Amino acid sequence: MNKEQNTNAESFEQCLKCTVCTVYCPMVAVNPDYPGPKQAGPDGERYRLKNPVFYDDALDLCLNCKRCEVACPSNVKIGDIIQSARLKYSSKKPKLRDFILANTDIMGTMASTMAPVVNFTLGLKPVKAVMDGVLAVDHHRTFPKYAGQRFETWFKRYALKKQEEYTKKVSYFHGCYANYNNPKLAKDFVKIMNAIGYGVNLLEKEKCCGVALISNGFKNQAIKQANLNLGSIRKAVGRGEPILTTSSTCTFTMRDEYAHILELDNSDVRSSIALATKFIFELVDAGKVKLVFKDDYRKRIAYHTPCHMEKLGWAIYSTSLVKMIPGVDFNMLDSQCCGIAGTYGFKKEHYEDSQKIGESLFRQIRDLNLDMVATDCETCKWQIEMSTGVQVENPISIIADALDVEATQKANR
Amino acid sequence: MSKEYDVIIVGGGATGAGTARDCAMRGLKTLLLERHDLSAGATGRNHGLLHSGARYAVTDQESAEECIRENMILRKVARHCVEETDGLFITLPEDDLGFQSTFVDACRRAGINAEAIDPKEAIRLEPSVNKNLIGAVKVPDGAVDPFRLTMANVLDARLHGAEVLTYHEVTAVVKEGDRVVGVEVYDVHTKEKKTLRSRLVINAGGIWGHHIAELAGATVNMFPAKGALLIFGHRVNNLVINRCRKPADADILVPGDTICLIGTTSSRLPYDQIDDMKVTADEVDLLLREGEKLAPELAYTRILRAYAGVRPLVAADNDPSGRSISRGIVCLDHETRDGIPGFITITGGKLMTYRLMAEWATDLACKKLGVDKPCQTADIPLPGSDITEEDRYASGSDLGGKAARGRHGSRSVEIKHKDRYDESLVCECEGVSIAEVNYAIDTLDAKNITNLRRRTRLGMGTCQGELCACRAAGLLSKANGCARKSVEDLATFMNERWKGMFPVSWGDTLSEAQFTSWIYEGVCGLDAFDKKEE
Numbered sequence: 001m002n003k004e005q006n007t008n009a010e011s012f013e014q015c016l017k018c019t020v021c022t023v024y025c026p027m028v029a030v031n032p033d034y035p036g037p038k039q040a041g042p043d044g045e046r047y048r049l050k051n052p053v054f055y056d057d058a059l060d061l062c063l064n065c066k067r068c069e070v071a072c073p074s075n076v077k078i079g080d081i082i083q084s085a086r087l088k089y090s091s092k093k094p095k096l097r098d099f100i101l102a103n104t105d106i107m108g109t110m111a112s113t114m115a116p117v118v119n120f121t122l123g124l125k126p127v128k129a130v131m132d133g134v135l136a137v138d139h140h141r142t143f144p145k146y147a148g149q150r151f152e153t154w155f156k157r158y159a160l161k162k163q164e165e166y167t168k169k170v171s172y173f174h175g176c177y178a179n180y181n182n183p184k185l186a187k188d189f190v191k192i193m194n195a196i197g198y199g200v201n202l203l204e205k206e207k208c209c210g211v212a213l214i215s216n217g218f219k220n221q222a223i224k225q226a227n228l229n230l231g232s233i234r235k236a237v238g239r240g241e242p243i244l245t246t247s248s249t250c251t252f253t254m255r256d257e258y259a260h261i262l263e264l265d266n267s268d269v270r271s272s273i274a275l276a277t278k279f280i281f282e283l284v285d286a287g288k289v290k291l292v293f294k295d296d297y298r299k300r301i302a303y304h305t306p307c308h309m310e311k312l313g314w315a316i317y318s319t320s321l322v323k324m325i326p327g328v329d330f331n332m333l334d335s336q337c338c339g340i341a342g343t344y345g346f347k348k349e350h351y352e353d354s355q356k357i358g359e360s361l362f363r364q365i366r367d368l369n370l371d372m373v374a375t376d377c378e379t380c381k382w383q384i385e386m387s388t389g390v391q392v393e394n395p396i397s398i399i400a401d402a403l404d405v406e407a408t409q410k411a412n413r
Numbered sequence: 414m415s416k417e418y419d420v421i422i423v424g425g426g427a428t429g430a431g432t433a434r435d436c437a438m439r440g441l442k443t444l445l446l447e448r449h450d451l452s453a454g455a456t457g458r459n460h461g462l463l464h465s466g467a468r469y470a471v472t473d474q475e476s477a478e479e480c481i482r483e484n485m486i487l488r489k490v491a492r493h494c495v496e497e498t499d500g501l502f503i504t505l506p507e508d509d510l511g512f513q514s515t516f517v518d519a520c521r522r523a524g525i526n527a528e529a530i531d532p533k534e535a536i537r538l539e540p541s542v543n544k545n546l547i548g549a550v551k552v553p554d555g556a557v558d559p560f561r562l563t564m565a566n567v568l569d570a571r572l573h574g575a576e577v578l579t580y581h582e583v584t585a586v587v588k589e590g591d592r593v594v595g596v597e598v599y600d601v602h603t604k605e606k607k608t609l610r611s612r613l614v615i616n617a618g619g620i621w622g623h624h625i626a627e628l629a630g631a632t633v634n635m636f637p638a639k640g641a642l643l644i645f646g647h648r649v650n651n652l653v654i655n656r657c658r659k660p661a662d663a664d665i666l667v668p669g670d671t672i673c674l675i676g677t678t679s680s681r682l683p684y685d686q687i688d689d690m691k692v693t694a695d696e697v698d699l700l701l702r703e704g705e706k707l708a709p710e711l712a713y714t715r716i717l718r719a720y721a722g723v724r725p726l727v728a729a730d731n732d733p734s735g736r737s738i739s740r741g742i743v744c745l746d747h748e749t750r751d752g753i754p755g756f757i758t759i760t761g762g763k764l765m766t767y768r769l770m771a772e773w774a775t776d777l778a779c780k781k782l783g784v785d786k787p788c789q790t791a792d793i794p795l796p797g798s799d800i801t802e803e804d805r806y807a808s809g810s811d812l813g814g815k816a817a818r819g820r821h822g823s824r825s826v827e828i829k830h831k832d833r834y835d836e837s838l839v840c841e842c843e844g845v846s847i848a849e850v851n852y853a854i855d856t857l858d859a860k861n862i863t864n865l866r867r868r869t870r871l872g873m874g875t876c877q878g879e880l881c882a883c884r885a886a887g888l889l890s891k892a893n894g895c896a897r898k899s900v901e902d903l904a905t906f907m908n909e910r911w912k913g914m915f916p917v918s919w920g921d922t923l924s925e926a927q928f929t930s931w932i933y934e935g936v937c938g939l940d941a942f943d944k945k946e947e
Contacts, residue, residue, distance in 0.1 A: 004920075005701075006701075006715055006716050006919070006920050006922075007921055008713040011713070011714075013921055015875070016876075016921070017842070017875065017925070017928075035812070039841060043875075044812075045647070046647045047671060047844065049647050049648045049671075050668075050670065050671050051806050053806045053808045054815060091808075
């Protein structure tokens, strides 16, 4: 009898019913209608295999934060089981609202051309009331502002040429947020990479990673976009370039969800996809590059660990980088979900749960009297800014602001 | 000594319960006695296969015909105990494909709707089936839950006036001259003995009927045949998968409720070992080896437990050596056979034919008692059966409610989920709520955790009692008012769960058992309680 007989590392049957996942589930803590990851995942799967009517619509409440998977001592892919069950069994058709929220690309393209109008309109009370009433997007939410000029446009116009000066190259997957809403983040990334002696290439073609499509039930479209991204990524990897990102969720989606939920083989490129902070930290740690910071940078900063960052296990890279800045008074927030979970918290039916989940985090942030919160996820940023009034920045932007670019360039020449 | 019954039935398996129902429906004053719990013997230790009869078509036409008739009847009268899954008889490359036409012809002759289908179609219908198959025949096999079936018969017997006593062991058959006039019983709970009188005693003790017959002074030559089975952690298949060849070991994979099971082996067993059967390593190996040929996925599927049942095979009266053993129904009139009036034995047969066996026994009893009423058990649905398949599996969000409807059919309206407390799950793997447990305690005579398991599936899931057993013990102690008894009960139950896990204790099953023992012994101190008791 060998050890593997009658076991399957990919199976829900590795669950030993210890229930620690349910203890760590942010939704269980605030909403008793959610059966919890153990019952929604491995327990429920047995029943769904018996008869699909045992699919429970309460699975819609899952945030897909994957904190259950981090907690599981038996390595059961609980969150994946739940996501796959939703895609396979849910009878609910995605609504127009879900389509709008899921298609970050289309919305971004339309909105950034008319940014001032869109930003103004989305902020208007009557418009918010219509969105709340007709589309069921909660009126408390403020849509992230759209930038007038997309990052891609800026890059091609002002930065592309300069990249030819570098022999060492990385590819950058900017994602929707850095492209449409916060080009400064992407520009900051280019600024740091150039300062440490790396040129930046964009991918040949890039679409939204698909995380919002997956969570809103658009599996086929998600597969289409994932295949397009993987194609571009393969070309970059072929040139010997790592693919860097500035969003923990895009990174996690392309590394794990593509394989686990969309069932695409990404094993050839998975290890080449990394968060920029990880890449930079490892270079610094190996003594291959040096970062020189401004003398007068003084900030009291706390780091919030996004759920998908917790799942990646990479918070240590971002925090270590921020801690390198001499003038930073660093605080670590308790690792917990902020409640937004991408497009989840935008939905009217989830608003209340969303805020309840984040409440203790918001309190901790308010009590710390911070200059800003650092985090690697854009939706965490919106949630924390809306709920605490404290400014939130990506560690890359913080590094870029604190960096003495000239001195760094010199040190890495 | 008080009242006299028309008939006392000994044995609370499917046959005894079915006989009690039939007798009560024909107006007889009926008492059913069981020494342990309902369906604690062979009834609860088989495949749970709703045979189409196809398995016997080639070798035993009569059994095949009985099976298909009863199969169709149970779909009608015991809807909530049955899953109409259909089944496949597959031919693998090492089997003789020529057998298939013999098989299909024999099925058709027996009235079984068997249809040879393209192997590709078989894979489409049942994706878990061995992809190397070279032939497939579709038959109306299904799954039947023997616990529910027996319980439903008992419930209906009661509704028709029968009395039912579990944990009452027959210690002697009372005779006046040659005539049997009653039995002496030992009440396991009160530890008292009493004599109960009746005009007829029907021995429906299955393999244990050998002993009951002896008490009456009759000899029934029984040959215990042990059959071992393995339960897997989830449903790998949704259609029953059989091998299309002469019946052999481990060639049926049945999907039953949330699990699937492979079986069986067949080996002779000395009569003195029928109460202490252990599944051997060789049997486990055989079941796995053969099972994987039906559905290769079994090799990667967790095994929950192993168990064995014993078939009550009866030798023909003219052959005491037991060479010509029949699997058919044996109904013995001991008055004509042995000169013992007032005593009838109903045995042989199989779970599938329990109703027919009950009909035969009741027909004979009625003849003896001069009652002229026809059998109606094939036409009148059992309690709970009055539910459409759509209602039985209607969607909704609460797992406990949905699972209970699947288990108790229309009777589930009595399981009242009034608030969140009632809805809370006792058994998380099988979706058994507090309300369902209380229903089983109040209405279905569940006196201990093992009884609850048979009434509800509590403790039958992946964790094998790890999370639910202590909760169930708590609810029982509330109902019984005795915490000490519940703790003993808990220890017994956990040991019984371990007994089934032991033969397959490797991989996740071993980890689970280890974790369970850590909870119950390490955290709850159950073993400390045991030691104090000693």
